[in-house]
Amino acid sequence: MAQFTMLDGATTIGGTKLLFEASTSPNTTRLLFDFGLSYTTMGAYFEEFLTPRTSAGLTDYLTTGLLPKLRFYRSDLTALLQEMQPELARQLADPGHIDACFITHAHVDHTGSISFLDEIIPLYATPVTAAILSAVEESQFSAGPENSVTDFILRPNLGSNKHGQRTLHELTAPVTFPDCRVTAYPVDHSIPGACAYLIEYDGGTVVYTGDLRFHGRMGHVTRETITALAGLHPDTVIIEGTNLRPDHQEEPMEPAFRRRCAFWSEQEVEQKALEEATKATGLILADFGMKDLDRLMTFQRVARATGRNLGIVPRDAFIVQRAQQAGYPTIDLNDPSVVLYVKRGGSGMYDKGDIKQDWARSPLLRFAGTDPDSLDAQGRRDAVEDVLNGSCPRIVRAAEVSAHQSAYLLSLGYWDIQELCDLRPGPGSLYIHSSAEAFNEEMHWSQERLARWLNLAGMDSIHIHASGHAPQEDLFRIVEELASTHVYPIHTEHPERYVEQFGSLATLLANGQIAQLHN
Ligand SMILES: [Zn+2]
Ligand SMILES: [Zn+2]
Numbered sequence: 001m002a003q004f005t006m007l008d009g010a011t012t013i014g015g016t017k018l019l020f021e022a023s024t025s026p027n028t029t030r031l032l033f034d035f036g037l038s039y040t041t042m043g044a045y046f047e048e049f050l051t052p053r054t055s056a057g058l059t060d061y062l063t064t065g066l067l068p069k070l071r072f073y074r075s076d077l078t079a080l081l082q083e084m085q086p087e088l089a090r091q092l093a094d095p096g097h098i099d100a101c102f103i104t105h106a107h108v109d110h111t112g113s114i115s116f117l118d119e120i121i122p123l124y125a126t127p128v129t130a131a132i133l134s135a136v137e138e139s140q141f142s143a144g145p146e147n148s149v150t151d152f153i154l155r156p157n158l159g160s161n162k163h164g165q166r167t168l169h170e171l172t173a174p175v176t177f178p179d180c181r182v183t184a185y186p187v188d189h190s191i192p193g194a195c196a197y198l199i200e201y202d203g204g205t206v207v208y209t210g211d212l213r214f215h216g217r218m219g220h221v222t223r224e225t226i227t228a229l230a231g232l233h234p235d236t237v238i239i240e241g242t243n244l245r246p247d248h249q250e251e252p253m254e255p256a257f258r259r260r261c262a263f264w265s266e267q268e269v270e271q272k273a274l275e276e277a278t279k280a281t282g283l284i285l286a287d288f289g290m291k292d293l294d295r296l297m298t299f300q301r302v303a304r305a306t307g308r309n310l311g312i313v314p315r316d317a318f319i320v321q322r323a324q325q326a327g328y329p330t331i332d333l334n335d336p337s338v339v340l341y342v343k344r345g346g347s348g349m350y351d352k353g354d355i356k357q358d359w360a361r362s363p364l365l366r367f368a369g370t371d372p373d374s375l376d377a378q379g380r381r382d383a384v385e386d387v388l389n390g391s392c393p394r395i396v397r398a399a400e401v402s403a404h405q406s407a408y409l410l411s412l413g414y415w416d417i418q419e420l421c422d423l424r425p426g427p428g429s430l431y432i433h434s435s436a437e438a439f440n441e442e443m444h445w446s447q448e449r450l451a452r453w454l455n456l457a458g459m460d461s462i463h464i465h466a467s468g469h470a471p472q473e474d475l476f477r478i479v480e481e482l483a484s485t486h487v488y489p490i491h492t493e494h495p496e497r498y499v500e501q502f503g504s505l506a507t508l509l510a511n512g513q514i515a516q517l518h519n
Pocket of ligand 1: 014109
């Protein structure tokens with residue numbers, strides 16, 4: 001008899017952490033599926049300047065429930081906990097040996113707590129997810145204890161910056177363990193590389209959907225996966241429910257944008273964005289998730305159709321390139337109409353001394369026409385010197401964009417909004433917000449702040465978006481097609497919708513609860 005424990009994320013959107021055990025024997029195979037950060041718990045106890053103390057290791061995370069009280073964390077953090085908080089350390093239950101952690105996709109609500117896991121637990125992800133995770137890790141500006149997937153700084157850090165490592169395997173075939181077998185099935189989501197998992201154990205099968213939809217650019221992939229899985233007649237499905245809503249939805253929060261258009265296909269997003277971009281006579285800014293490379297492609301098509309250059313920042317170019325190397329079809333960085341938008345560095349100038357990390361030099365050199373891989377690190381450092389002086393047509397600064405506003409569509413968002421001071425958008429400029437609407441107070445405050453900036457700049461704004469998640473009718477259709485006898489909703493604030501639709505087939509679980517999977 002197999003079982004799984006809903007460690008976290010039962011009735012919240014994200015924070016997903018599942019523990020699967022192939023039997024109840026002590027030596028059984030134990031697998032984790034996702035180990036995300038719960039934004040709900042984080043927001044309940046912390047905010048921007050009130051964060052879990054890095055110096056306290058696991059303490060704040062365990063105390064507030066951001067991490068489950070189990071004994072499977074990094075050896076350095078476990079030792080620190082035993083010294084700092086012996087009582088709390090004693091409360092951690094031993095789940096037994098964990099054989100692996102499988103990741104569905106590279107969103108933080110599924111991966112943001114991996115940094116704490118015992119370094120001996122191997123990670124598995126699709127090649128594209130692995131590429132995005134390592135590109136994001138390599139290009140992040142602060143290596144806090146919570147955002148290191150494969151490489152982490154050992155604590156306590158007494159100034160020596162000693163590193164620990166964790167292995168991340170790329171899934172290219174099913175992984176077989178003594179008591180079960182795990183196979184990844186690709187799905188479409190608002191990030192490349194997402195997958196669902198099929199777990200086959202002695203006497204049964206489970207499907208965990210991860211986050212998915214049919215209406216994105218890669219929707220056909222989800223369709224093929226559901227058809228293939230339905231043919232295997234899985235006994236149990238653990239399914240997301242992000243877009244489930246109660247019948248009587250409370251009024252949405254007052255929107256920060258002048259016009260709002262929500263669609264259920266990427267084609268409609270493209271069509272509407274094109275219609276708006278055609279009317280805009282000034283600068284266009286498009287704001288969407290940095291890792292949503294399908295949306296990036298949408299805006300590249302809009303830019304091309306309206307005769308504009310698409311401007312992206314170096315970090316986006318770095319992630320695009322890594323995903324492309326891992327086999328994901330995304331925008332062509334060699335297209336001359338794709339340009340790199342560079343911001344002023346810490347010096348206040350555009351100076352090579354401001355570019356301190358090696359990863360940031362590669363996109364600069366690539367856009368300047370030099371192959372960064374043909375140089376060593378020192379060579380890249382020297383070669384960057386001349387590319388920031390405004391002489392490379394594919395590397396643009398605020399002054400160039402400001403002087404030729406109708407020639408650009410910049411992929412720039414809330415976190416770069418101060419650039420408006422330098423860009424000085426003229427009449428006919430447009431801000432396209434193209435990611436999820438505010439669904440909590442903090443996001444709402446951010447959008448109000450954004451609205452004030454747009455007001456200052458005199459910029460028109462519009463919200464054009466299609467959700468990264470399937471709507472209710474598609475989710476219900478998945479359950480019908482898979483025809484499983486047990487349905488466990490997760491990643492939703494309204495799991496009861498599944499019970500209303502499927503009656504006793506659906507079981508609601510609370511965090512920490514165990515579901516027995518019968519043979
Ligand atoms: Zn999620
Ligand atoms: Zn997601």
